[in-house]
Amino acid sequence: MGDSVGQKVAQTVAPDQVGNSGGSFNSAVRLMFNALAPRYDSFNHFSSLGLDYGWRRATVRSLKLTESDLVLDIATGTGDLAFATTQSARGIVGCDFAVEMIRRAHAKVRPGDGTWFHVACAECLPYCDERFQGVTSAFAMRNVKPILEDVLAEAFRVLEPGGRAAILEFSRPRMAPIRWGHSFYTRLLMPRVGRFVTGTVEPFHYLYRSIQEWYSPDEFAEILRTVGFANVRYRMMSFGTVALHTGTKPTACRL
Numbered sequence: 001m002g003d004s005v006g007q008k009v010a011q012t013v014a015p016d017q018v019g020n021s022g023g024s025f026n027s028a029v030r031l032m033f034n035a036l037a038p039r040y041d042s043f044n045h046f047s048s049l050g051l052d053y054g055w056r057r058a059t060v061r062s063l064k065l066t067e068s069d070l071v072l073d074i075a076t077g078t079g080d081l082a083f084a085t086t087q088s089a090r091g092i093v094g095c096d097f098a099v100e101m102i103r104r105a106h107a108k109v110r111p112g113d114g115t116w117f118h119v120a121c122a123e124c125l126p127y128c129d130e131r132f133q134g135v136t137s138a139f140a141m142r143n144v145k146p147i148l149e150d151v152l153a154e155a156f157r158v159l160e161p162g163g164r165a166a167i168l169e170f171s172r173p174r175m176a177p178i179r180w181g182h183s184f185y186t187r188l189l190m191p192r193v194g195r196f197v198t199g200t201v202e203p204f205h206y207l208y209r210s211i212q213e214w215y216s217p218d219e220f221a222e223i224l225r226t227v228g229f230a231n232v233r234y235r236m237m238s239f240g241t242v243a244l245h246t247g248t249k250p251t252a253c254r255l
């Protein structure tokens with residue numbers, strides 16, 4: 001699909017406006033990200049005020065990787081988290097179902113990076129069991145909320161026993177004054193200024209709504225435990241606007 005058509009649809013039908021049935025929600029998410037792909041990096045750095053670089057570094061550090069490890073970044077987008085991991089592991093595989101995102105990730109690969117990018121759905125990963133020593137995902141879980149348990153089960157399946165998962169996601173600050181400021185920024189200021197930076201406004205509205213509807217860090221930690229992860233912990237960053245959850249696949253899972 002050409003960008004202009006994708007863009008038009010993305011501006012009129014946001015994923016959370018098509019209902020929550022997995023299929024139509026997924027299609028709308030894919031359309032939106034394919035349309036946003038050419039401006040995604042500026043959208044990302046703008047909406048996070050450039051703090052995303054530090055969040056990604058913290059995510060990589062939390063995996064405690066060794067140089068022999070292979071890592072999967074689920075819903076990698078244009079690959080920024082994958083590229084932030086290259087120095088710490090043997091190789092990184094990034095996958096995403098939006099082909100335009102993967103095209104941009106490919107374009108950033110430099111020789112010797114040890115990165116591979118594939119078009120794939122997070123809920124049906126094309127990798128064999130226990131293939132990776134680490135799994136990451138950044139700002140993607142809100143976008144798979146109707147199929148969250150399938151996506152987490154797939155992340156768990158491809159992780160080697162003893163391997164770690166690190167999941168970064170936006171959150172609603174607990175302290176009231178910070179929550180009001182954050183809400184003002186994400187609901188009112190960001191869409192207005194963001195329109196000038198990226199030429200589009202609907203992804204900013206969707207971002208605000210999806211953050212409001214997302215689980216609390218405690219609830220998400222409980223979901224990770226239900227899927228089978230052990231040692232589930234989280235830390236809040238940037239005044240509670242971002243949560244980094246980590247968990248381990250128990251070694252007792254070895255076949």
Ligand SMILES: C[S@@+](CC[C@H](N)C(=O)[O-])C[C@H]1O[C@@H](n2cnc3c(N)ncnc32)[C@H](O)[C@@H]1O
Pocket residue numbers: 026029030033034044074075076077078079080081095096097098101120121122123137138139140143144
């Ligand atoms: C907000 S972006 C985050 C991209 C990247 N992880 C980052 O930190 O910049 C969410 C990504 O999730 C991808 N995505 C959403 N649902 C997906 C699914 N079911 N399977 C694979 N990718 C999905 C979108 O295409 C998009 O690239």
